[in-house]
Structure formats: C-alpha cells, structure tokens
Amino acid sequence: MPYRDTKMVTARGQVHLRFTKRAAKIVHVFQCLIVSADAERSAMFEQAATEGGWKTYRCPDAATALQHIDRSLVQLAVVDLEGQPADAFRPVVDRLTATSGLLLIVCGNEGDIDEEVWVRQLGAWLYLPGVLDSSNIALLCGEAKHIAERLWKSNAADRPAPLSASPRTKRPK
Numbered sequence: 001m002p003y004r005d006t007k008m009v010t011a012r013g014q015v016h017l018r019f020t021k022r023a024a025k026i027v028h029v030f031q032c033l034i035v036s037a038d039a040e041r042s043a044m045f046e047q048a049a050t051e052g053g054w055k056t057y058r059c060p061d062a063a064t065a066l067q068h069i070d071r072s073l074v075q076l077a078v079v080d081l082e083g084q085p086a087d088a089f090r091p092v093v094d095r096l097t098a099t100s101g102l103l104l105i106v107c108g109n110e111g112d113i114d115e116e117v118w119v120r121q122l123g124a125w126l127y128l129p130g131v132l133d134s135s136n137i138a139l140l141c142g143e144a145k146h147i148a149e150r151l152w153k154s155n156a157a158d159r160p161a162p163l164s165a166s167p168r169t170k171r172p173k
Contacts, residue, residue: 029055030053030054030055030075030076030145030148030149031054031055031056031057031072031073031074031075031076032049032052032054032055032056032057032074032075032076032077032078032141033056033057033059033065033068033069033072033074033076033077033078033096034046034049034056034057034058034059034077034078034080035059035062035065035077035078035079035080035089035092036058036059036060036078036079036080036082037060037061037080037083037084037088038080038082038083039060041080041082041107042058042060042080043058044133044134044137045078045080045107045134045137046058047134047138048134048135048137048138048140048141049076049078049137049138049141051134051138051141051142052138052139052140052141052142052143052144052145053141053142053145054076054141054144054145057072057074062088062089062091062092065079065089065092066091066092066095069092069095069096069099074099074102075101075102075103075144075148075151075152076102076103076104076105076141076144076145076148077096077102077103077104077105078105078106078107078137079092079093079096079104079105079106079107080107080131081106081107081108081109081115082107082108082109082130082131083109093106093119093122093124094122097122097123097124101151101152101155103125103126103144103147103148104124104125104126105124105125105126105128105137105140105144106119106124106126106127106128107128107129107131108127108128108129109129109130110129110130111129112129116129125144126140
C-alpha cells in the first residue's frame with residue numbers, strides 16, 4: 001500500500017474519532033415535537049415534556065411541523081387534535097407514524113370514535129382523548145424518555161463502529 005493511502009486512512013479515522021466524541025456529548029439530548037394550534041395547550045404540553053426531561057419544539061400548524069420533521073431527529077411527538085378537525089394534522093400524524101424509533105402521543109377529541117380508530121390503526125404509541133391538564137402527561141413524557149433511551153441503546157448495535165476501533169489487519173509480506 002502506498003504511503004499516501006496509509007495517511008488517508010489515518011486522517012479519516014481521526015476525523016471519525018473526533019466526530020464520535022462530539023456525538024457522545026449530545027447523546028442524551030432527546031427532542032420532543034409538540035404540534036398544537038392552541039397556544040395555551042401547546043405551552044401545557046411543552047411544560048409536561050420539559051418536566052419529563054425532553055428538549056421541546058413547538059409547532060402551531062401542520063406545515064411548520066412537517067418542515068421540522070424533515071430537518072430534525074425527533075424521538076417523541078405530541079400532536080394535539082383537541083378542537084381541530086382530524087384532517088388539519090392528518091399529514092403530520094401520517095408522517096410521524098411512518099418514522100421508525102419515534103414515540104407518538106395523540107391527544108384527541110373526547111367521544112370521537114372515528115378519530116380514535118384512525119390514530120390507533122396508524123400505530124401511535126398513545127391516544128389520549130380529552131386531556132385537560134399536564135400532570136399525567138408529564139409522567140408519560142418521563143416514561144417515554146426512558147423508552148427512547150432504551151431504544152437508542154438497543155439500536156447502538158446497528159450503528160457502524162468507529163474506524164479507529166476496527167481490528168487491524170496484517171499486511172501480506
């Protein structure tokens with residue numbers, strides 16, 4: 001192997017090692033997306049998620065939420081359908097349920113059976129009709145954080161190992 005090729009491997013390994021050290025510092029930052037058209041309810045869900053240990057992002061409409069989903073990695077999402085037609089946030093709920101490794105809590109309208117069946121068929125983690133305060137939501141957000149941490153750790157085996165950690169092979173003579 002030419003000398004310049006050995007230098008390239010070493011440089012790539014060093015860059016990757018620096019990247020993994022930087023990534024290790026942000027491992028414990030779990031993000032929660034809150035989608036609600038009602039500012040008061042959005043603030044209530046944000047407080048509950050913050051108490052549960054999440055870094056939160058609030059989106060007032062479907063378009064903003066879809067943009068955030070496209071550019072950020074989110075582990076928990078809370079979508080508030082209370083007082084809204086289900087069609088208003090249908091694209092958001094569809095996209096979130098299609099995302100692997102994401103826990104989705106949908107707070108819906110109490111007594112709307114069609115909405116509940118739709119959300120449950122999509123595979124949301126929780127469907128909560130008629131949510132009035134954040135006390136129980138904070139507990140659920142705390143449990144969601146523990147689940148997200150376990151999911152992250154269990155998926156660590158699927159991630160590629162750092163280049164510098166790979167076993168060295170002997171060069172043929």
